[in-house]
Amino acid sequence: MKKSFLLGLATAAIFSTTAQAGTLEDVKKAGVLKCGVSTGLGGFSAADDKGNWKGLDVDVCRAVAAAVLGDASKVKYNPLTAKERFTALQSGEIDMLSRNTTWTLTRDGSLGLNFAGVNYYDGQGFMVTKALGVDSALKLDGAAVCIQAGTTTELNLADYFKANNMKYKAITFDTSDQTIKGFESGRCDMLTSDQSQLYSLRIKLAKPDTAIVLPEVISKEPLGPVVRQGDDQWFNIVRWSLNAMINAEELGLTSKNIKEKKDSKDPAIGRMLGGQGEKLGLDDNWSANIIEQVGNYSESFERNVGSGSPLKIGRGLNALWSKGGIMYAPPIR
Amino acid sequence: MYVTDKILPELPAPSNSKGLIHWFKVNLFNGPFNTLFTLLAAFLLYKIIPPAIEWAFIDATWFADSSSECKLENGDRKDGACWAFITNRFDQIMYGFYPEEERWRPNLAGIMLVLLTIPLFFKKTPKKAWLGGFILVIFPFIAFVLIRGGYFGLEVVDTGKWGGLMLTLIISLVGILFALLFGTILALGRRSSMPIVKSLSVVFIEFWRGVPLITVLFMSSVMLPLFLPEGTTFDKLARAMIGIILFQSAYVAEVVRGGLQAIPKGQYEAAAAMGLSYWKSMFLVILPQAMKLVIPGLVNTFIALFKDTTLVLIIGLFDLLAIIENVLGSDNAWLGFHTEGLVFAAFVFWMFCFSLSRYSMALERQLDTGHRN
Numbered sequence: 250m251k252k253s254f255l256l257g258l259a260t261a262a263i264f265s266t267t268a269q270a271g272t273l274e275d276v277k278k279a280g281v282l283k284c285g286v287s288t289g290l291g292g293f294s295a296a297d298d299k300g301n302w303k304g305l306d307v308d309v310c311r312a313v314a315a316a317v318l319g320d321a322s323k324v325k326y327n328p329l330t331a332k333e334r335f336t337a338l339q340s341g342e343i344d345m346l347s348r349n350t351t352w353t354l355t356r357d358g359s360l361g362l363n364f365a366g367v368n369y370y371d372g373q374g375f376m377v378t379k380a381l382g383v384d385s386a387l388k389l390d391g392a393a394v395c396i397q398a399g400t401t402t403e404l405n406l407a408d409y410f411k412a413n414n415m416k417y418k419a420i421t422f423d424t425s426d427q428t429i430k431g432f433e434s435g436r437c438d439m440l441t442s443d444q445s446q447l448y449s450l451r452i453k454l455a456k457p458d459t460a461i462v463l464p465e466v467i468s469k470e471p472l473g474p475v476v477r478q479g480d481d482q483w484f485n486i487v488r489w490s491l492n493a494m495i496n497a498e499e500l501g502l503t504s505k506n507i508k509e510k511k512d513s514k515d516p517a518i519g520r521m522l523g524g525q526g527e528k529l530g531l532d533d534n535w536s537a538n539i540i541e542q543v544g545n546y547s548e549s550f551e552r553n554v555g556s557g558s559p560l561k562i563g564r565g566l567n568a569l570w571s572k573g574g575i576m577y578a579p580p581i582r
Numbered sequence: 583m584y585v586t587d588k589i590l591p592e593l594p595a596p597s598n599s600k601g602l603i604h605w606f607k608v609n610l611f612n613g614p615f616n617t618l619f620t621l622l623a624a625f626l627l628y629k630i631i632p633p634a635i636e637w638a639f640i641d642a643t644w645f646a647d648s649s650s651e652c653k654l655e656n657g658d659r660k661d662g663a664c665w666a667f668i669t670n671r672f673d674q675i676m677y678g679f680y681p682e683e684e685r686w687r688p689n690l691a692g693i694m695l696v697l698l699t700i701p702l703f704f705k706k707t708p709k710k711a712w713l714g715g716f717i718l719v720i721f722p723f724i725a726f727v728l729i730r731g732g733y734f735g736l737e738v739v740d741t742g743k744w745g746g747l748m749l750t751l752i753i754s755l756v757g758i759l760f761a762l763l764f765g766t767i768l769a770l771g772r773r774s775s776m777p778i779v780k781s782l783s784v785v786f787i788e789f790w791r792g793v794p795l796i797t798v799l800f801m802s803s804v805m806l807p808l809f810l811p812e813g814t815t816f817d818k819l820a821r822a823m824i825g826i827i828l829f830q831s832a833y834v835a836e837v838v839r840g841g842l843q844a845i846p847k848g849q850y851e852a853a854a855a856m857g858l859s860y861w862k863s864m865f866l867v868i869l870p871q872a873m874k875l876v877i878p879g880l881v882n883t884f885i886a887l888f889k890d891t892t893l894v895l896i897i898g899l900f901d902l903l904a905i906i907e908n909v910l911g912s913d914n915a916w917l918g919f920h921t922e923g924l925v926f927a928a929f930v931f932w933m934f935c936f937s938l939s940r941y942s943m944a945l946e947r948q949l950d951t952g953h954r955n
Contacts, residue, residue: 288895288898288908288909289907289908289909291912291917295913296679296909298670300678325740327742328898328908330896330897333803337807339807340807340808342807452917453920456658458657458658
């Protein structure tokens with residue numbers, strides 16, 4: 250008795266097995282979605298004081314859980330570092346990855362993964378001290394730049410300055426925290442990094458008001474959720490959960506008005522809220538659940554990184570295609 | 583002729599050879615160079631210490647409900663430290679994501695460990711060996727069941743939710759316990775006269791000592807899952823712990839081997855002459871003496887292990903430092919209080935390491951049998 254107890258204890262603690270192919274069945278059986286998120290990136294995936302995960306990337310996990318399980322809170326978050334993220338997905342430790350991951354050909358083509366869409370169009374930008382008095386990156390000839398070493402940021406910066414016939418002096422640092430300290434102590438006139446990060450770095454300054462983020466974006470960094478290759482049904486579910494959030498914004502459906510709009514006469518809303526579930530292997534309430542429990546894309550954006558958050562990132566590229574951005578989801582019909 | 587029959591009373595020492603002034607003269611202003619350096623050091627201390635105290639204590643904000651209380655109205659930081667960043671999230675720093683209503687379980691395990699360990703510090707406690715054995719063999723299972731749950735109606739708390747100082751202590755205690763056990767066995771194996779045992783021990787020790795811990799952790803978390811059959815997942819914490827134990831065992835083995843070599847051959851021969859078997863001679867004669875000799879080396883290894891546990895941050899486990907750096911550091915509501923977090927983490931680590939080293943010194947004195955000189 251004692252022996253089997255201890256043995257059971259050890260096995261329970263160490264191994265748990267999941268089948269690979271039918272991710273949808275596995276998730277339904279487990280009653281919980283295993284979602285890989287970042288170990289901490291403000292606005293995208295970060296834990297609050299109660300240990301609840303919040304953020305734009307987290308909302309994609311929640312949307313999928315709402316669509317599949319009918320409950321956005323049934324997510325088991327697996328915080329992953331940049332190096333482990335793909336292994337965790339390949340080995341089946343997680344069902345999907347939503348961790349500010351840039352969609353590139355190499356990753357899509359050679360890692361056995363599929364990118365299910367884009368939930369944030371990021372790009373490299375610049376932050377300068379206000380005292381410098383510039384309003385465009387093109388006026389930065391001869392500036393000293395703080396960069397994090399060994400990232401693609403360095404390469405993009407060199408290309409951009411070369412293309413515009415400008416000179417710069419690079420001052421490299423190891424981590425983003427050191428980079429911002431370097432900027433703060435006045436060792437450089439500007440700091441370059443992905444725009445989403447610039448805004449949170451700016452808040453880290455002792456005097457945030459002394460710096461501004463310039464409008465220029467010099468690289469393409471489309472971030473999106475990732476699934477394993479070879480499970481098309483699951484791929485579709487993740488892709489369309491995200492698309493449902495974007496389409497909901499377009500159709501003016503929000504978590505607040507979804508209840509009234511359910512009986513709307515608008516055919517587009519009617520198509521979106523009824524009858525499409527079974528094509529994905531889900532029940533008919535899938536999209537309504539997403540909108541009710543997570544909200545549309547705009548709600549998620551404003552709450553996590555936009556005007557409702559300390560980051561105050563503008564919509565920019567992430568505005569809907571109809572409002573000057575490039576956020577575009579194929580129609581649900 | 584004048585002969586005195588009284589001894590003259592002792593005069594006080596000249597004023598320049600005693601007291602504070604004398605001490606200053608001898609220790610601080612002894613020659614032009616020392617005077618110069620003293621002044622320089624005093625100037626540096628004056629430049630560093632008062633601002634540091636002002637930052638850490640006088641101007642500090644200790645409690646606040648939101649980060650805005652640590653900031654001026656225009657969003658700039660106040661001059662003092664914002665300890666509210668720590669006090670506000672203290673529970674999370676201690677327990678990570680461990681559910682609030684279940685936190686009595688790790689607390690209970692901790693209290694049990696402390697209560698069980700205290701009698702070991704007193705010389706008169708009867709049956710110390712049994713108590714020690716209980717702590718080393720039975721207690722880990724009790725603690726594991728308590729903290730993880732799943733039996734006796736306790737709710738399962740997945741290892742992914744363990745974190746903070748709790749996780750740091752769990753990893754280091756488990757690491758120390760098993761590393762000491764395996765390390766001792768490996769050290770005996772390396773000095774064994776049996777060729778297979780000996781070469782296996784040598785290969786094991788040299789292999790694990792030859793790779794950096796960070797590599798071991800990466801292998802365990804990034805590579806290992808790819809080698810396992812598809813769909814099999816293996817608890818991340820267990821993987822990290824096994825890696826740390828294997829790594830530290832190799833170090834402990836070499837420290838213990840140093841102790842074994844320091845024991846005079848006469849002791850081995852005397853034990854053999856008494857007719858003691860190998861294990862008896864080791865456990866009754868050699869190891870007690872050897873272990874006593876290597877206390878400083880062992881404690882050194884354990885302090886290093888305790889600090890190395892912070893490396894689990896790179897495989898996404900939230901130990902004390904990772905909670906402060908990643909979890910608290912990325913919460914939008916409290917951005918920009920990085921320095922306070924690091925100072926606090928440094929303080930906690932220093933406190934543990936310092937007490938460990940003081941304890942080891944006390945242990946050395948207690949076990950000292952006068953072979954020191």
